Amino acid sequence: xxxxxxxxxxxxxxADGFIGSHLTERLVEQGAQVRAFVYYNSFGxxxxxxxxxxxxIKNIExxxxxxRDSYRVMEAVKGEQIVFHLxxxxxxxxxxxxxxxxxxxxxxxxxxxxxxxxxxxxxxxxHTSTSEVYGTAQYVPIDExxxxxxxxxxxxxxxxxxxLAESFHxxxxxxxxxxxxxxxxxxxxxxxxxxxxxxxxxxxxxRHIKLGDLTPTRDxxxxxxxxxxxxxxxxxxxxxxQTINLGSGQEISVGDLAQTIMEVTxxxxxxxxxxxxxxxxxxxxxxxxxNASRAKEWAGWTPRKSLxxxxxxxxxxxxxxxGCFKPNLYST
Numbered sequence: 440x441x442x443x444x445x446x447x448x449x450x451x452x453x454a455d456g457f458i459g460s461h462l463t464e465r466l467v468e469q470g471a472q473v474r475a476f477v478y479y480n481s482f483g484x485x486x487x488x489x490x491x492x493x494x495x496i497k498n499i500e501x502x503x504x505x506x507r508d509s510y511r512v513m514e515a516v517k518g519e520q521i522v523f524h525l526x527x528x529x530x531x532x533x534x535x536x537x538x539x540x541x542x543x544x545x546x547x548x549x550x551x552x553x554x555x556x557x558x559x560x561x562x563x564x565x566h567t568s569t570s571e572v573y574g575t576a577q578y579v580p581i582d583e584x585x586x587x588x589x590x591x592x593x594x595x596x597x598x599x600x601x602x603l604a605e606s607f608h609x610x611x612x613x614x615x616x617x618x619x620x621x622x623x624x625x626x627x628x629x630x631x632x633x634x635x636x637x638x639x640x641x642x643x644x645x646r647h648i649k650l651g652d653l654t655p656t657r658d659x660x661x662x663x664x665x666x667x668x669x670x671x672x673x674x675x676x677x678x679x680x681q682t683i684n685l686g687s688g689q690e691i692s693v694g695d696l697a698q699t700i701m702e703v704t705x706x707x708x709x710x711x712x713x714x715x716x717x718x719x720x721x722x723x724x725x726x727x728x729x730n731a732s733r734a735k736e737w738a739g740w741t742p743r744k745s746l747x748x749x750x751x752x753x754x755x756x757x758x759x760x761x762g763c764f765k766p767n768l769y770s771t
Contacts (some may be wrong), residue, residue, distance in 0.1 A: 455486025626664030686729020
């Protein structure tokens, strides 16, 4: 697979984000010619690509724009062979307050990417989904045939984007695969996710770790494994027009996760449930547990990093970058 990427012209949308920046760097390391679509801003910042080493960034074509702008997206896709579409709004709590933004970005932005890829005749589009589209598990482990449930405005827009992608394959034979990661974690993840929220509070010497509901379970995958899953799915012809789950096949409750992180860091604190952090009752996804057998059988992918190993690396990164977090402020 490594040889496949040598000199391939690849576009990554959302390259300035958590998973996108790691994916961009891996592609460059494997010899791809990468164009990194980052969100335009007046500060001239490239998100997490600002942290990319000089040896790598010199080989990345940074392309600033807005995924909601169809003309700019078309310009980004021109001349590219493979497109990884990761650009989206992701924070679930904020989607309750700004659903219009999520529709415009996650649905409208995806439509722009699909139209551009169809127009430009790309070889392969890898569209990013999320395990949140499944909602609370109706059965476990969750395979790709599990019903989709829009339990938050965020998940509803991701379902819409997934269905658009599926329709473009069926209607126009657009060569694409839908990759559905469960809960990815690791360096560069913001406090809108539970693991950096816990770690940043612990490292700030707080007496209480403030979280939402402690009972829901999640299936966590370290970011390097998720990136490997994206690359494996992209070269898997059997996955064309299909969805592939990426997950560890292990679940842990939020409360037990907090205890595990305290063991890893050697720091203890009382864990409390704060009402302001609770999702609306019917909106909370109570259980997620991945069946990734399709990824293994079709694409030869299995995660390599254990939760404990990944938490050590994530904790080390948060400690070095604690200034990026506001531990006393609930981040939506």
